[in-house]
Amino acid sequence: GVNPDGDADGLPYAGDGPLVNSHPDFDGTQNREALDQITAWLDREAKGHASTNYRLRDWLLSRQRYWGCPIPIVHCPACGTVPVPLDQLPVVLPDIEDYAPKGRSPLAAAEDWVNVTCPACSGPAQRETDTMDTFVDSSWYFLRYADPHNDQAPWDPAVLAKWAPVDQYIGGVEQAILHLLYARFFTKALADLGHLSAQEPFAKLFTQGMITKDGAKMSKSRGNVVSPQEIVERYGADAARAYILFIGPPDQDADWSDTGINGVTDFLGRLWRLSAAAADGPGQGAEVPHEPEGPGLELVRAANIAIERVTDAMAGRFAFNAAIAEVMKLVNACSKEFHEAGNRDPEALRYALGTAASLVFGFAPHVAADAYSLLTGDRVWEESWPAADPRFLEAPAFELVVQVNGKVRDRLQAPSDAAPEALKALARDAPHAKTHIEGHEIVKEIVVPGKLVNFVVR
Numbered sequence: 415g416v417n418p419d420g421d422a423d424g425l426p427y428a429g430d431g432p433l434v435n436s437h438p439d440f441d442g443t444q445n446r447e448a449l450d451q452i453t454a455w456l457d458r459e460a461k462g463h464a465s466t467n468y469r470l471r472d473w474l475l476s477r478q479r480y481w482g483c484p485i486p487i488v489h490c491p492a493c494g495t496v497p498v499p500l501d502q503l504p505v506v507l508p509d510i511e512d513y514a515p516k517g518r519s520p521l522a523a524a525e526d527w528v529n530v531t532c533p534a535c536s537g538p539a540q541r542e543t544d545t546m547d548t549f550v551d552s553s554w555y556f557l558r559y560a561d562p563h564n565d566q567a568p569w570d571p572a573v574l575a576k577w578a579p580v581d582q583y584i585g586g587v588e589q590a591i592l593h594l595l596y597a598r599f600f601t602k603a604l605a606d607l608g609h610l611s612a613q614e615p616f617a618k619l620f621t622q623g624m625i626t627k628d629g630a631k632m633s634k635s636r637g638n639v640v641s642p643q644e645i646v647e648r649y650g651a652d653a654a655r656a657y658i659l660f661i662g663p664p665d666q667d668a669d670w671s672d673t674g675i676n677g678v679t680d681f682l683g684r685l686w687r688l689s690a691a692a693a694d695g696p697g698q699g700a701e702v703p704h705e706p707e708g709p710g711l712e713l714v715r716a717a718n719i720a721i722e723r724v725t726d727a728m729a730g731r732f733a734f735n736a737a738i739a740e741v742m743k744l745v746n747a748c749s750k751e752f753h754e755a756g757n758r759d760p761e762a763l764r765y766a767l768g769t770a771a772s773l774v775f776g777f778a779p780h781v782a783a784d785a786y787s788l789l790t791g792d793r794v795w796e797e798s799w800p801a802a803d804p805r806f807l808e809a810p811a812f813e814l815v816v817q818v819n820g821k822v823r824d825r826l827q828a829p830s831d832a833a834p835e836a837l838k839a840l841a842r843d844a845p846h847a848k849t850h851i852e853g854h855e856i857v858k859e860i861v862v863p864g865k866l867v868n869f870v871v872r
Contacts, residue, residue, distance in 0.1 A: 470595075475547045480513045480520040482545030490532035490539040499533050505541070519543040552593060553600040556580055556615070571609060578612035584620045584732075594619070620732055623667040625658065632670075640670055652778035653679040659734040659777055678738075682781045685745050685774070688752055689767045689785035697760040700768025700789045702803065710759030711806075713751060717769040718806040720744040724773045725802070734777065741774045764789055772800050814840065815866035816847040823847040834861040841867035 433440050433448055439455065440448050456462035476485065484505040486498035498505060508527035513520050521543040522528060532539035554568075560577040561569035579601075585593070597615040604610040624631060627638040645654045657678040662668030706714045723740045727733040748766050757763055768789045775782035775794050786794035814828035814837060824844035828837055838859055841847060847869070854871035861867050 468595075473547075473596075475550055476544040477547055478515050478519040478543075479545055480507065480510065482548055483550060484521070485542040485544055485546060487542040488530060488532060488539045489542065490535065490537060492537055493532055493534045493539075496532055496534050496539070502533070507545075519545070521545070549593065549596050553596040554604070556597075557604075557610070568609075571611065575611045578610065579614050580616045582618050582620065583616035584622060586624065587621050590619075590621065620665065622664050623662070625661070625670055626667055627670045629669060640672075645675065649675055649679050650682075650780070652682055652781045656682065656738060656774075656777045660738045662735055664732050664734060681742050681745060682774075682778050684749055685767070685770055686781050686785050688745070688748055689771060689788050691752065692757075692760065692764050692767055693788040695757065695760050697764050700764045700786070701761075702765050703759070703761045706759065706762050708758070709751060709755060710762030713747060713759065713762040713766045715806045715809055716744055716747045717766040718802045720773060721769060721800045722802040722807060725799070728776075738774065738777055741770050744770045744773075769800055772797060812864055816841040816844045817866055817868040818847055818850040819870060820868060823850050830864070834863065837861055837863075837867050841869070 430445055432442050432444055435441070436448075437452075437455070440452060443451065453462075453464045457464070484507060486503060486505050488496045488498060490496050508521070508524045510520060510524050512523065516523075521541075528541050528543060530539055530541055531537070557569055557574060557578065561573045564570060564573075583594070594616075601610065601612065601615040605613055626632065627640060630636055630638060632639045642654060649657075653675060657675040660678055661670070661674065703710055703714060720740045720743065724737040727736040727740065744766060748763060748770065751757060751759075751763060768786060771782045771786040771789070772794055775786070779795075783794050786792065786797075808830055810830055811827045812830055814826050815822055816824040816826065824841075824846040826840060826844050828840055832840070838861060842851065851869055851871060856869050856871050858870035859867065860870070
């Protein structure tokens with residue numbers, strides 16, 4: 415590459431740039447673009463080809479442990495290693511009293527199980543006492559789930575043709591270097607052997623983050639392990655579960671806070687108390703009001719917006735933290751209406767609280783089920799997942815955020831159907847934003863309909 419600033423230190427240039435003194439086909443090409451072109455040229459000239467290299471080692475799958483699949487091999491002094499016949503499979507682990515290895519596999523001590531007849535010559539022989547690594551089991555067990563009662567084969571290929579591959583795989587990052595590779599090896603091999611039509615074991619992967627404490631992975635050696643039992647005894651299982659899900663995006667690591675759980679506990683308590691108070695007040699059930707107006711309409715809108723956003727957050731993204739945050743917003747709106755405004759539309763309040771209880775049921779089932787029962791007398795787990803009514807998703811106005819150079823300078827109400835030019839005009843006249851715009855040149859105006867206007871000035 416060429417260093418436009420020169421190489422004052424005398425060392426070779428190691429940055430990006432155009433190729434020079436290369437093949438005529440590549441001179442002047444940016445190095446990043448040239449990579450694929452050079453690889454294709456090497457392939458055409460039969461001088462090389464692109465390949466993916468894995469840092470893999472041989473897999474020793476035998477273990478000197480009791481727990482594991484017995485290796486179906488018999489050792490015969492006359493015949494050598496002899497496979498156990500198909501009609502004698504599976505080889506079942508024996509019952510033993512001592513599982514400790516003591517320098518050899520625990521199975522070696524089970525002499526009645528070890529000493530057998532050779533399937534080939536009928537002479538005395540001994541079973542293999544090593545067992546398989548448990549990854550051998552976990553590399554294909556999900557295939558058996560599709561046909562668990564089949565006693566003639568691991569599965570019927572026609573059944574697997576319907577069910578495989580697995581729709582969604584969820585696991586920690588450490589799974590990506592072991593189990594995912596092993597499962598893929600098995601699936602590819604089984605497909606090549608004609609036992610499976612699927613070429614991949616899993617259709618989608620979601621890698622979850624880790625809960626840390628004081629920035630470090632929890633471990634007994636560090637003394638930073640948080641006991642779930644203590645948290646449950648103090649705050650309840652619902653609060654513990656909901657806080658773990660609320661603490662951050664599920665695909666990122668999150669640090670545990672002993673005080674952070676208090677906010678989730680307060681939120682669940684507020685939902686239950688509001689539901690109990692609403693249940694003791696006028697009205698019954700938690701059905702959507704027929705023709706809500708004014709404050710009632712605002713609560714009904716808030717409930718339907720929560721339904722849509724919670725559903726979206728949970729569908730595929732597993733953004734449970736965002737889902738719980740939306741339910742919190744809805745409960746806050748209910749609390750404000752009940753305590754500050756005097757519950758002007760009891761029917762709408764009951765509907766909004768019932769919706770909140772239904773949406774949070776997956777995260778805090780005990781509180782949600784009780785709150786829903788107080789309001790309706792029904793079991794929330796027998797109800798369908800709520801569906802948003804499009805009529806209540808569009809409000810006549812929305813809060814327009816006004817930014818100048820990316821910083822929020824003002825907020826104002828804007829008509830939901832306002833055109834981009836109208837939103838720009840409203841934003842330019844926003845008093846707090848105006849002071850940051852006047853005397854500057856607007857070089858760019860960015861409009862995100864329904865959300866914000868951002869002025870780039872200099």
